[in-house]
Amino acid sequence: MPADPTSPSLAPGRRAGRRSSATALKILNASKALFLEDGYDGVNLDRIATRAGVARQTVYNLFGSKEAVFRATMEHHWAAFGLEELTARLDRDISRADPADFLRRFAEMVLTFIAETDQVSFTRLVIAESRRLPWVATEFYRLGKAPLAETFTACLREMSEAGAIDCAHPELAARQFLGLIQEFVIWPRVMAIGPDVMKLPPTDLVVEEAIAMFLSRYMPADSPA
Incomplete structure (x- = not known):
């Protein structure tokens, strides 16, 4: 079943304050590079964490899921x-x-x-x-x-x-x-x-x-x- 874009776990505003941190920006820059290189299916939280130089748990704590990271990456791109x-x-x-x-x-x-x-x-x-x-x-x-x-x-x-x-x-x-x-x-x-x-x-x-x-x-x- 397609993810509900209005779900609290996927909403773009979730954890908004923490996503403005330097760590979050490192994660978003890393995720953007990976998604552009390997597409949506070719990326997971582990790879994002490794590219960003942070723990996987940090990525999860800030974003919650790969889909949420991708949504935040799009928002970061357009910003x-x-x-x-x-x-x-x-x-x-x-x-x-x-x-x-x-x-x-x-x-x-x-x-x-x-x-x-x-x-x-x-x-x-x-x-x-x-x-x-x-x-x-x-x-x-x-x-x-x-x-x-x-x-x-x-x-x-x-x-x-x-x-x-x-x-x-x-x-x-x-x-x-x-x-x-x-x-x-x-x-x-x-x-x-x-x-x-x-x-x-x-x-x-x-x-x-x-x-x-x-x-x-x-x-x-x-x-x-």
Whole structure:
């Protein structure tokens, strides 16, 4: 029977305080490396403990099960995006931000995350495991893509309400912009499409063209050219 994601023993918030410790971070870094190397079935608490340089009982005390470690590993992975920085923009009156500058900074955050956090390898892992373990894809989306899209949507909504852009459907627009970037910078790599098969444009060109396309649709009609 599939594990109940709402079970107290599996809930992401379980032992939250202790999971922020240096020992917990060592365990999560070790577990991420192992899961990426050998997949979900190829990892157990003993291997995680050995890689982290801690006792198996320590891993168990902090997380309780391999599934709980994997869920926490996904949460740890997405935390590297720095969503707090994007959220903070809402507190600095994003309505006054230049739309092109904001989109460029947001794209830079996405590109940095992809380049520095094994996002391509982690996405491949999720795709491989989710056919047999559907909760893997659900949690990967819930912990990462969903809050990212929601926060970006909130930014676009505030800019639209201030008249900086004209966007009646900010959630749709947020996903449109993400799609314009990810089509070139992540999916060819996830699918391991070789450079000889797919000629990819430079990343900076991808970003600038995405911004131009987005603003050609969503800039107010009375905006100066």
